[in-house]
Amino acid sequence: MSQGVEWAAHTLLNLAWSGTGELVPVAKLAEGNDLPRPYLNKQLQQQVKAGLLTSVPGARGGFLLARPAESITLLDVFDAIEGTDPLFRCTEIRQCGAVGVRTACDFTTACAVKTAMGRAEQAWRGALATQSLADVRAEADTRPVHEPDGTPRPGPAAPAPRAVCRPRRSTPRAAKPPAEEIGVAA
Amino acid sequence: MSQGVEWAAHTLLNLAWSGTGELVPVAKLAEGNDLPRPYLNKQLQQQVKAGLLTSVPGARGGFLLARPAESITLLDVFDAIEGTDPLFRCTEIRQCGAVGVRTACDFTTACAVKTAMGRAEQAWRGALATQSLADVRAEADTRPVHEPDGTPRPGPAAPAPRAVCRPRRSTPRAAKPPAEEIGVAA
Numbered sequence: 087m088s089q090g091v092e093w094a095a096h097t098l099l100n101l102a103w104s105g106t107g108e109l110v111p112v113a114k115l116a117e118g119n120d121l122p123r124p125y126l127n128k129q130l131q132q133q134v135k136a137g138l139l140t141s142v143p144g145a146r147g148g149f150l151l152a153r154p155a156e157s158i159t160l161l162d163v164f165d166a167i168e169g170t171d172p173l174f175r176c177t178e179i180r181q182c183g184a185v186g187v188r189t190a191c192d193f194t195t196a197c198a199v200k201t202a203m204g205r206a207e208q209a210w211r212g213a214l215a216t217q218s219l220a221d222v223r224a225e226a227d228t229r230p231v232h233e234p235d236g237t238p239r240p241g242p243a244a245p246a247p248r249a250v251c252r253p254r255r256s257t258p259r260a261a262k263p264p265a266e267e268i269g270v271a272a
Numbered sequence: 273m274s275q276g277v278e279w280a281a282h283t284l285l286n287l288a289w290s291g292t293g294e295l296v297p298v299a300k301l302a303e304g305n306d307l308p309r310p311y312l313n314k315q316l317q318q319q320v321k322a323g324l325l326t327s328v329p330g331a332r333g334g335f336l337l338a339r340p341a342e343s344i345t346l347l348d349v350f351d352a353i354e355g356t357d358p359l360f361r362c363t364e365i366r367q368c369g370a371v372g373v374r375t376a377c378d379f380t381t382a383c384a385v386k387t388a389m390g391r392a393e394q395a396w397r398g399a400l401a402t403q404s405l406a407d408v409r410a411e412a413d414t415r416p417v418h419e420p421d422g423t424p425r426p427g428p429a430a431p432a433p434r435a436v437c438r439p440r441r442s443t444p445r446a447a448k449p450p451a452e453e454i455g456v457a458a
Binding site: 087089091092093095096099100114116117118119120121160173174175176177178179180181182183184185193194195197198199201202203205206207208209210211212213214217221222223225226229250251252271272 | 273275277278279281282285286300302303304305306307346359360361362363364365366367368369370371379380381383384385387388389391392393394395396397398399400403407408409411412415436437438457458
């Protein structure tokens, strides 16, 4: 799976946190999780095409969720970025070679391997379809935060791996968005 | 998902059909579904390493299932070829950028996006793990075959797509396996 799905999920979450009707420019979305703006912009267009985002052009334009976070599922996010082709691509090799030329087989029913792999894929897609962006946002909102004196509150799980972020760049003050405006970390 | 998973599933099925204890040379396995022998050979080694196949070297050597088809699952096949890395690779972008630097977050719990994607992946892996090679073989064995006069028996599903097989090559008679010896089409 491409890294684009991770980008899309976090960008949509940031928009969900930013509030309904709030237009967020691509520069701010890119800075939200330090993503390369040109690639992110292409990806945002895919999400507009898929009906997840609304885009408003112009100097004061930007992106906002096209529908409530409750009605955007993780399956919508995946399909917007990766398309709806199955993970397992059956090329019908059962019809090829010494096995394939056996005249007793007429191949009118689906390949048994494809059918079995498809069952697993349906389970996966079903589990993605039952989890909305609002569910993920709610789960992220329950994570522990620092105490007011800076001491981390103990969490139930082991610390997450360190992120490998891109080197921090100096950006003009005016272009740097206050983090609070575009969301919190998932 | 790479095409290797399709190759592996069909090759293992062919070995399951060939009978217990039957050593099948790589040339015969490759011709079974018209697969390129050098690539298939590399893949067979991966399956030996994963404990799915046993390999016997030498002129009379070949491959056979390392354990009964009932105890080889589709998850075993997938993991042998693709490894056990998750489909969704979380790079912790929540820790990066303007959102990531918010000091209120301590990241001691897993990313909510990763957790949600992981749930779907568990559903998928679970469905792969509950389907054995023997199950797939049994399902393949129920597919319609031609009537004795060559008329296809009507199947319940639409015809499968035509396969795009490699051009048929002329092979020495001695090297061409009888199809019956290495399986039937899935």
